[in-house]
Every structure is written in structure tokens, then in C-alpha cells.
Amino acid sequence: MADLFYLNSVWIMLGAILVIFMQGGFILLEAGSTRMKNAGHIAGKTIFSFGIAAIVFWAVGYGFIFGENSNFFIGMSDFFYPGEEIAGSPYSTVAFFVFQLAFAGIALTIAFGGFAERAKLSVYLVFAVLFSVLVYPVIAHWIWGGGWLAEHGKQDFAGSTVVHLTGAMAALAATILLKPRIGKYNSDGTANNLSGHNQVYTALGVLILFIGWFGFNAGSTLGVEDGFFAFVALNTAMAAAAGAVSALLISWVALGKSDIPTMLNGTLAGLVAITASCAFVETWASVIIGAVAGIMVFYSVRFFEKLKIDDPIFALSVHGIAGVWGTLSTGIFATQELAVVGQAGLLYGGGLEQLGVQAMGITVSAGYAFAVSFLLLLGMKAVMKGLRVTEEQELAGLDISEHGSYGYPEAFNRDDSTSVLPRHLLNTQLLKE
Numbered sequence: 226m227a228d229l230f231y232l233n234s235v236w237i238m239l240g241a242i243l244v245i246f247m248q249g250g251f252i253l254l255e256a257g258s259t260r261m262k263n264a265g266h267i268a269g270k271t272i273f274s275f276g277i278a279a280i281v282f283w284a285v286g287y288g289f290i291f292g293e294n295s296n297f298f299i300g301m302s303d304f305f306y307p308g309e310e311i312a313g314s315p316y317s318t319v320a321f322f323v324f325q326l327a328f329a330g331i332a333l334t335i336a337f338g339g340f341a342e343r344a345k346l347s348v349y350l351v352f353a354v355l356f357s358v359l360v361y362p363v364i365a366h367w368i369w370g371g372g373w374l375a376e377h378g379k380q381d382f383a384g385s386t387v388v389h390l391t392g393a394m395a396a397l398a399a400t401i402l403l404k405p406r407i408g409k410y411n412s413d414g415t416a417n418n419l420s421g422h423n424q425v426y427t428a429l430g431v432l433i434l435f436i437g438w439f440g441f442n443a444g445s446t447l448g449v450e451d452g453f454f455a456f457v458a459l460n461t462a463m464a465a466a467a468g469a470v471s472a473l474l475i476s477w478v479a480l481g482k483s484d485i486p487t488m489l490n491g492t493l494a495g496l497v498a499i500t501a502s503c504a505f506v507e508t509w510a511s512v513i514i515g516a517v518a519g520i521m522v523f524y525s526v527r528f529f530e531k532l533k534i535d536d537p538i539f540a541l542s543v544h545g546i547a548g549v550w551g552t553l554s555t556g557i558f559a560t561q562e563l564a565v566v567g568q569a570g571l572l573y574g575g576g577l578e579q580l581g582v583q584a585m586g587i588t589v590s591a592g593y594a595f596a597v598s599f600l601l602l603l604g605m606k607a608v609m610k611g612l613r614v615t616e617e618q619e620l621a622g623l624d625i626s627e628h629g630s631y632g633y634p635e636a637f638n639r640d641d642s643t644s645v646l647p648r649h650l651l652n653t654q655l656l657k658e
Contacts, residue, residue, distance in 0.1 A: 229448075229449075230314075230317075232449050233315055233316035233447065233448040234320045236447075236448065236454070237316055237317065237320040237321060237324050237447055238320045240440035240441075240443070240444020241323045241324040241326075241440065241444070242440065243439060243440025244327035244328060244330075244437055244441050245275075245327045245330070246433065246437050247434050247437035247438070247440075247441070248271055248272070248275055248330065248334060249433050250437060251334050251434070252271050252272075253426045253427065253429050253430030254427055254434065254538070255267045255338065255341060255430075255538050256423070256426055256632075257422065257423040257424060257425070257427035257429075257430060258427050258537060258539075259342050259421055259422070259537050260421070260622070261633050262622025262623070262624055262625070262631070263622050263632075264422065264624065265628065265630065265632025265633075266346075266624050266632070270337070270346065270349050271337075273349075273350075274349060274350075274353045275330040275333070275334070277354060278330040278357050279330060281329075281353075282325070282330075282357060283305065283306050283326070284304060284305055285304055285358055285362070286326075286357055286358070286361070286362045287303055287306050287322055287325060288300055288303040288306070289358075289363070289366060289370075290325070290362045290365045290369065290370040291370045292304070295366065297373065298363055300366055308322075316447055321447070324444065324447075327440075328365075328384060329357060329361055329365075331441075332361045332387075332389075333353055333357060333392065334392070335389060335392025335393060335395075335396065335540055335544050336356055336392040336393075336395035336396050336399070336540075337349065337353075337396070338392075338536070338540030338544075339395070339403070339536060341537040341538055343406055343613050343619055344399070344403060344612055345609070345611070345612060345613065345614055346627045346628075348602075348605060348612050351605055352399075355601045360391065360395060360593075360598055360601075361387075363597075364387055364391050364590045364593060364594060365387050367379075367586075368386060368586065368590070369381075369387060374586050374589070377586075378566060378567030379566075379567065379582055379585075379586040380501060380555040380559060380564070380582075380583065381500075381586070382445055382457075382501060382504040382505060382566075383442045383445040383503060383504075385498065385500040385501030385502075385547075385548045385552045386501065386548060386552045386586055387590075388500075389497045389500065389544040389545070389547070389548035390544065390549060390590060390591055390594070391590060391591075392540065394545065394598060395594055395595070396536070396540040398599040400534050400535060400536055402599070402603065402606060402612060403612055405535035406419060406535055406619070407619055407620065410533055410535075416530050419537070421486075424485060424486070427486070427489055428489060431489045431492055434493060434496070435465055438496045439458050441500065442458065442460075442461045442500055442504075443455070443457045443458040443461065443503075445504075446504070459511075460511035461500075463508055463511045463515065464503075464511045464512065464515030465495045465499070466512075466515065467495055467511075467513070468491040468492050468498070468515040468516065468519035468522075469488055469491050469492040469495065469519065470516070470519070471491060471515070471517075471518075472488050472490060472491020472519035472520065472522060472523055473488040473519075475487075475520050475523045476488070479523070487522070487523050487526075490522045490523075490542065491518070491520075491522055492519075493522075493547075494515075494519055494522040494542070494543050494547035495514070495516075495518045496515075497543060497544055497547040498517070498548070498550050498551030498554065499515060501554070501555050502514060502558060502559065504565075505555050505563045505565075505570075506558040506560065506570075507558070507563075510554075514550075514551065517550060518550055521542075521547065521550055522546065525541070525542035526542045529541050529542065545591075549591075552583050552587050553583050555570060555579070555583060556571060556575075556583040557570045557571045557572055557580065558570050559573065559575070560573050561575075564579075567579050567582060614626060622637075624637075
């Protein structure tokens, strides 16, 4: 038993490391998907916001999710987590704490996708604290901490709802209040494509996230005894592969050219979708779940663009819409044998019961995350005299306006003789970027 304890603990810590390393994937994904003048800002805020999430999680987040003496909303113990092991646990409870801390950081990073290229740095800081106290822990407690949705049998193995949909709903609130970036829409309502500056960064970011997802999903087994983690990893890989292929093909058919950003988004959508069901469905179902997510993300991006919701990182489509589909899919494909939480899905004799539980969980979780995030941001807007940088700062870029330096100094520094841009073009380039 001692050997199993150590093996389980090492596995959980490896999972935590992989999930934290996903922040590197988000840095490359978000920086590559946005413009050069904001790259340093995006990279830096990802690191400091994870720091805030970690401190808040240690202070109150873990206790709100997993603490005892819980009420309808949250747990009420284990604040300022002391790092003590609990006797009799099959794995290190401290390792479990670090693993859960990593998930809290990812949810916040997803939320910040809706802030990209236009929010003040101070807004990031304040919202990071508020989201990590009032939004994420509440939903995580309801589903993972023994809360009321858990009592109903809500299936969300690794967080399609808890992490991805929660973060996406906060991102939606932010995009609505911040309004579109300068130049995104024309006076007639048509949209311009504000292309990201480095598609190679974006692809490498997706690959890092893909690898990290094995910690996200397979690590959530919290043990190695029966090798079940490998089955979860298989389902994860198949859904991602199917999402990549289906997204590429649908873009090829619809646009006449295969669109690389769509393919990359499809890969992530497949990963998000399988996150809820990876331990509950057979492998053939994971392929269908990922393929559907890849198609959905193509149309979802265009749907939000028509609504004039400017989502630079596509958080609403990749994490929101795919999160909804992934959560619902367990109510369709969960097998009687694998459904250790809740009931079997529609195709396995469970009827509509589990599907109804999944739909209820989506509705209340998404509604809570959006409403609370919107109200928090609305209050911050009043107190902080706006959420958005000035027009001049946005045109110049958040690297220089918020931090006083560029992520790409050779491209923008007027006084640098090594600049890759001719000096007479720098002012024009700044305005275009």
C-alpha cells in the first residue's frame, strides 16, 4: 500500500506540472493570435495572473471548494491551507491541492481571453482576485466538492463545465462590457480580420496545450493502480485528433481553402469537449465528440462575430460552446459500466435523466459565472473609471502603454538602429498594428 501511495502521489504531481505547463501553451496561443504590439503584455499578464490565482486558491479557494461544514454555495474550512497530509488517503493530499490549484489557474486564464488587447492591467489584477474568490470556487464546489450538483449526479470528470465553461462565461461578460477592439467592425457592421501576428506561435501553443491535457484529463484519475489513466489519455487524444480533422475539413468545404486557425481551434475544441466525458465514454464515442466539437467551433466563431462580440482568442467558441457540447455528450454516450458518477447516457439505456442533469448543470453554472462576472466587472467599471485603456493607448499597444517596453523592441523602438522596420514607417506601423 505504501508503494501505491507514492506512485499515486507522483502521478498527481506529474499531472499538476503538466497542467501548470499549459500556461506556456496559453502564452504562445494568445500572443500568436493577437497583434505584435501586445505580445509582451499578454505573456507577462499570464504569469502574474497565475500567481494571483495560486495565492487566492491557497488562502480561500481550496477551502471554498473542498472544505467541510459546507452550505449551499461553498465549503467553510481549510483556509490558508497548511500543507498537512490527511491520514488514510490513497495519495498525498498536498499533491492533490497543487493539482487543483493548477485547474483554478487555467480557468482564470480562459476568462482573460475576453479581455485581450484592450483591458487595463489594473482590471486584470482586481478581476483575478474576485474571480478566484467568488466565481470559480463556487461552481467547483457544486460539482467537484460534494455540492448540490454533485448530489444530482452531474458528470464532469475533468472540467468541461467547471473550468472551461466557467472561464468562457467570464470572458463573455468581459467582451460585452469592453466592447470590440478599434478597427474590428466597420460603420456598416461588417467585420475586419485582425489577424494574429504569429501563426507558428499559435500552433506551438496548441501542441503544448494538447500535451498538457494528458495531465488535465488522465491526471484526474488520481491514481495508477488499474491503469485506467491510459484509457482516459486515449480518449483525450482521439477527440483532439477528430476535432482537428473535422475543423480543417469543414473550413475547406465552406471557404474553399483549409483554414489553419480553424484547425487549431478545432483541436482545442475536441480537447475541451472530451474533458467532461473522457472517463465515462467508449473510444469510438470520443471520436464523435471531438469531431462534432471541431465542426461546431467553425460556425460558432462566425456566429459570435455576427453578433459583434469581439473574441480575439476565441474563448467563447473553444471553451464555451465546446464546453457545453462536451458536458451534454456524457448524457448521451456515458456507458453503464464507466458511469461511476451519475447514470448511463441516452444511448445506453439511461433515458433522458442524465442528459437532463447535464443540461441543468450547464444552465446554472453558466448563468452564475456570467451573472456574477458581469456584475463584478460592472462595479469595477464604475469604481476604476472604466475597464478599457484609452484609444491612444490601444493604438500604440499595451506593451508600451502599460509596461513601457515592447515584447518585440527591434520592431518598434524608434531609437534602435537594429529595428527591422524602416524608421519612416514606424509611426504608420504603430497605428496599423
